[in-house]
Amino acid sequence: MSHENQRSVEIERTGEGAYDVRNVRGGVIPLGTGDDERFTPVELLLAAIGGCSGIDVDVVTSRKGEPERFLIRVRGDKVRTADGENRLENLEVEFDLAFPPGEAGDRARAVVPRVIRQSHDKLCTVTRTVEAGTPVSTFQTGAVTSPQ
Incomplete structure (x- = not known):
């Protein structure tokens, strides 16, 4: 993969069934299992x-x-x-x-x-x-x- 063409995110566990998705520009999207408002x-x-x-x-x-x-x-x-x-x-x-x-x-x-x-x-x-x-x-x- 060429570095200039690569796209990536990181997903960090923040609690039980709760995660934050982060992009390289600092954006954050809450991620979950469907038990709450998280996507x-x-x-x-x-x-x-x-x-x-x-x-x-x-x-x-x-x-x-x-x-x-x-x-x-x-x-x-x-x-x-x-x-x-x-x-x-x-x-x-x-x-x-x-x-x-x-x-x-x-x-x-x-x-x-x-x-x-x-x-x-x-x-x-x-x-x-x-x-x-x-x-x-x-x-x-x-x-x-x-x-x-």
Whole structure:
């Protein structure tokens, strides 16, 4: 992996079923098991899928006209396969957008279908990675020790 292309986060346990996800810029997102208001890993995956395409669409359309409504809904069904594997199926990203009447709004509306398609087919790193089925390596560093 080239260092300039690498993206990373750290996840630190802060309590029972509670974690903080930190990026290199100092941002923090609370992560949990679903027993409280903290986001679950599945919710963060859905947010990443919708956020990635949403940013693509927003950057292009807002240059044409400022949206009156910009809402993205992302959903999927969590299933357990016959082999006992958990995964999401039927992933959907719904764009609920409104632009004002007039020339600027017309220009923004005109590019929405193309930008959504481009984001899905080419631009959104998250969706492209999920659909490609990129392998994930897991490993341990350091020794697991017991108290002396």
